[in-house]
Amino acid sequence: MSETPQLDPRKGSGETGPIPPLPERAPAAPSAWSQTVPATLPQHGDPAAGRGRGSARLWLIVGGAALAVAAIVGVVVAMSGGDGKNTASENSPAAPGGAKPPAPGAAEPAGKTYTKVPEGCELIKASTLARIAPGTECKPSQFDNATMAAMITRMPSWKTPFGSSGAFLDLDVNLSVSPGAKGMYDMHKKTALTALGKVRKVTDSRPLHDLGNEAHVVHAVDKAPMDLAEATVIVRAGNAEYTVGYSYDVQRSGMNQQQAEDAAIAAAHDVLGSLG
Template identity: 50%
Template sequence: MSETPPVDPRQGFGDRPTQPFGQADPSWRPAAQGSGQAPVPPHAPPPVPPQAPAAPSAWAQPVPAGPGGGPRGGSRVWLIAGAAALAVAVTVGVVVAVSGGDDKGTASGPPPAGVPGGAGKAEEPTEKAFTKVPKGCELVKASTIEAIVPGAACTPGLFDDKDLASMITRGPRWQRPGHDGPYQTLEVHLSVMPGAKGNYDMKKSVALKDMGTLRKVMGSKPVSGLGEEAFVVYAGDSDGSLTQAEVIVREGNAVVTSDYTFSRKDSTTTQKQAEDAAVAVARDVLGSLS
């Protein structure tokens, strides 16, 4: 018979002293030989099958002992330690996934061309800005005037001598005196100002519109090799007495309109000659700006 009386589960252990986990009770004695009973320690756990040694885990790290020799905080400490280890593993995995796991593709040098901040980024061209404009009657060469309107006199525009800080305008006009020869006039309108593109588009739109019986468009086309963009419109009145070739051209912050008007009744000028005359005048005006 064992010297340790069996414990009644209904009564509990009572005041019986507990031993640290894994240590034998000093009061325990093996059963007498021949009793037919196997020795059963009162508090020892069942034997654990042997296992191969494994790498230490965060779940198996020692925990500071609390009062009574047991782990401090119990299962809560193990749960917190496990959660912290899991968070570290997830963070490392995210960093590796984002970076590609190696240093390939990392920004170790200047960004390529086309990327903001890249050394190879093409710079946007700056618009040509004119600041010096001659007087209105000096915009067109004397030789050009003589070839188009021989003997014509120049009349300056109203604002040819009143330059503003934000805009410069010119509006000279050439016309033959009296009634010597066929009727011919040449007018120039120049604007040097910010927003020249919008000014050009507006003048082009107006020139392409018919004006009832006063003006009917008979032809129009773009002009190459003149400024940044240029357009010519050939129009005349309903009775065919007056015809006009009008060229609108823009270069940088300057917009030029040259109008060559003549009478078809007493002139042999063709449409091409009239358009060429208006183009030559516009070219002279752009060449006088700086």
């Protein structure tokens, strides 16, 4: 009995021909999760924020960082490469602030399309500042931007000067004009209501019916032992969205909740009136 010859698998059975070698596997593409993340984010702010008020400013620092991160997210996803003019494009493929863009065929809620924005320190009238924030100094933000096709941003703040004998006061505006205004509005409203819940208590939250397409005011007070409070107004008008934050020292200012809310609302009206 003769032995059956062994077949070489590389040569096939003789009927179908040699088996082609397997293709080499391409090296795996790097995962987005493996990319290096910068260790720190850009820092900005007034040196006056560090003067001797200790832990009373803790949630302001935390809140400022949260707003800065939100601003960075909104700017990063916006289209770049504008012509340097203070105009906003209506054709961005992605909504800023992490919000989902409208579905095909869907449109943002109706409203005016704004294309021109003044410089940050010109958003609020001098007469209004003299009434609600006397003695403060305006500082524009490093996020103020006039060169992006899909978004215009302004983030100025008015603070009591370093070494001032007056009570602490911080008035800030966070404005963006972009196709993603609705998503930014929803995000900022949620942030005002929930982001600092562990260190402050919300004492008022209600809609405003005479400001833009939709607006909301939130007032919150520090939990002990801190002694600051803030009235925040969030507004969407067409393709513009912004917040006005009015932070003050509860004990030293002699101001109450209604006065703080009225001040923030007055500033919010000025901001909207400045847009074109």
